[in-house]
Amino acid sequence: MRTIRGVVIHTVKGLRLWAGARWAGSHAKDLGTRKAGRPVRGSTAGTNTLQPACLASRKQGQSGMVPEPEGQDRVTMNETASTRSGVGQRSVPIDKLGAVRCNSRMPVVLLGCGAFNPPHALHVKMFDIAKEALERTDKYSVVGAYMSPVSDGYTKPGLLSAEHRIRMCKLAAEHSSIVMVDRWEADQPSWTRTRVVLNSLRERIAQATGGRVAPRVMLVCGSDLIETFKVPGLWEAQDLESFVFDHGIVCISRCGYDAEPTLRSIPALNQRSRSGNGNSKGGEEKRVHVVENDVLSDLSSTKIREALRERQPVSGLVTPAVEVYIDQNGLYR
Numbered sequence: 001m002r003t004i005r006g007v008v009i010h011t012v013k014g015l016r017l018w019a020g021a022r023w024a025g026s027h028a029k030d031l032g033t034r035k036a037g038r039p040v041r042g043s044t045a046g047t048n049t050l051q052p053a054c055l056a057s058r059k060q061g062q063s064g065m066v067p068e069p070e071g072q073d074r075v076t077m078n079e080t081a082s083t084r085s086g087v088g089q090r091s092v093p094i095d096k097l098g099a100v101r102c103n104s105r106m107p108v109v110l111l112g113c114g115a116f117n118p119p120h121a122l123h124v125k126m127f128d129i130a131k132e133a134l135e136r137t138d139k140y141s142v143v144g145a146y147m148s149p150v151s152d153g154y155t156k157p158g159l160l161s162a163e164h165r166i167r168m169c170k171l172a173a174e175h176s177s178i179v180m181v182d183r184w185e186a187d188q189p190s191w192t193r194t195r196v197v198l199n200s201l202r203e204r205i206a207q208a209t210g211g212r213v214a215p216r217v218m219l220v221c222g223s224d225l226i227e228t229f230k231v232p233g234l235w236e237a238q239d240l241e242s243f244v245f246d247h248g249i250v251c252i253s254r255c256g257y258d259a260e261p262t263l264r265s266i267p268a269l270n271q272r273s274r275s276g277n278g279n280s281k282g283g284e285e286k287r288v289h290v291v292e293n294d295v296l297s298d299l300s301s302t303k304i305r306e307a308l309r310e311r312q313p314v315s316g317l318v319t320p321a322v323e324v325y326i327d328q329n330g331l332y333r
Helices: 028-032 121-135 162-172 194-208 223-230 237-247 259-264 267-275 301-309 320-329
Strands: 002-004 007-010 106-114 140-149 179-181 216-222 249-252 286-291
Touching: 106 121, 106 194, 121 140, 121 162, 121 216, 121 249, 121 286, 140 162, 140 194, 162 179, 162 320, 194 216, 194 237, 216 223, 216 237, 223 249, 223 259, 237 249, 237 267, 237 286, 259 286
Parallel strands: 007 286, 106 140, 106 216, 140 179, 216 249, 249 286
Antiparallel strands: 002 007
C-alpha cells in the first residue's frame, strides 16, 4: 500500500483481467451527467459518518444502533427486509451478505451503478478484485456487493427495459458468492442521484438487520469515471465530497487514466483535504483505493450491443446464462 498526497493506492500485482474494464466511462452519464430538465447528482445535503456497527452500537445516540448481546461477536444476515426510507419501498436482498464481526475491521458493502445494458463479464469480476484489494489492507471486511441498474426514467437511447436488465444482472451474478442485484434504483420513476442510491442501500441494510449492521457503502468504478470528476457541470462538489470522503471509492485502473492527479485538480476536494474536520492531522484522507491493473482491455456494453446487432458471437464477453437470455428474448437485434 502506498499513499500519494492523501490518496490511498493499493497495488494488486499479477491480476489478469480476462474481460475488459470499459465500464465506468460508458456509464458516466448514468451516474452523474447533467441533461435538460435533470438535476445534477449530489444535491441532496448531508451524509452520516459511517462506522462499524459493532462500534457505533456502543456509543449512545448514534444511528439508533442496538448493542450486540453479550457473547455474540457476529451477525449473520440471511433474509430480505423492506425499507421505509428514500423514494418508495423496496426490499434489499441480503442472502449473500457475510457475517459481520465486531473487530477492528470496517464492514464494507460494494456498490456498482450503471446501465448494465447488458451486464458483461467484468461487471461481476470487478467486485472480486475490489474485495481482495480492500481486505489486503487489514482495515476492511467486505461483506457483500450490489449491482444497481439505472431506472427506465433515465431514457437513455437504446436502454433496454429495467426488467430485462435486472434479470440479466441476476444471471450474471448467480455464481458469485458476494454479488447481488438491488433493484431500488431501477424501480424509481425517474433518474436518481448516485449519492441517494449509496445512502438508501446503507439505510436498508441497517434496517434489514435491526440496526445492528451499518456498513460503509463504497462505490466501485473504473479510473475513467474518476476522470469525469473534473468535467465542468457533470458533478457537484458536495457529490464528489460524499464519494471521496464519506463513502469511499474502489477504482479499478485503466491505461491512460490516472486517478491521483485528477483528484488533486479538484478544488473542493483539496480544500476539505487540507482543512479537515478538526482532527490533529489538519485534513481528511481521501478514501480512494486505486487497484492497479496490468492488462488493458476494452470490453464495454456498447461493443457487445454492436456485436449482437451484427450477429457476431459474444461468448466469453457475457456469462453463458446472459448469452442464452439475450438469444431467447431476441434482445439487441
